[in-house]
Amino acid sequence: MGGVIHNNFYPLKKLKEMTLSIAAIRLATVPNAGGNSVVSEVLSFELLQRCFRAKLLKTEMEVDYFPMGGSITDYVCDMFGHKIGVSVTRAMRFHGEFTEEDARRLLTKKLKGVVQSSKNSMEKWEKQILHVWTTNKDTANTLKRVYHTLGNDVTSNTVVMITVSTNAKYIFRNS
Secondary structure, eight states: OOEEEEEEEOOSSOGGGOOOOHHHHHHHHSOOSSSSOHHHHHHHHHHHHHHHOOEEEEEGGGOOBSSOSSOOOSEEEEETTEEEEEEEEEEOOSSSOOOHHHHHHHHHHHHHHHHHHHHHBSSOOSEEEEEEEESSHHHHHHHHHHHTTSOHHHHTTEEEEEEEEOSOTHHHHTO
């Protein structure tokens, strides 16, 4: 069964001044599948590690899939003795308000990708988390509202964790 978790991340230090776990540093330094989301993935793991004692099991490129070529998961961790796949994304608009249509498009795309990667993964995790970073509570509330209108075929067994991050533009710029 899925659901939504909403939390806040307010860093008191700049990214380069943070003391990250060895596993988060590993995520930051090993090759990944591309894209510009390394910082959001690193801080996603660090948040799960500090809040829920998550242990990193595999990075994005270490996870095996069959058949190959579909959506992939950003990392696999152990939480409370359970193997969990984690996919990370960011919800934002550069101009204008983040709308319900924006939320529906993002959640549907990402959650369908989570379902596909779960089916094709050789890791056999028990659940996936879709970790969504956003810059404000209005966007978080829009995401939550839209999540509850999505069908079970999309939400599946996925927990959506929405993190409002203020004072951390580097999560959204990857710099």
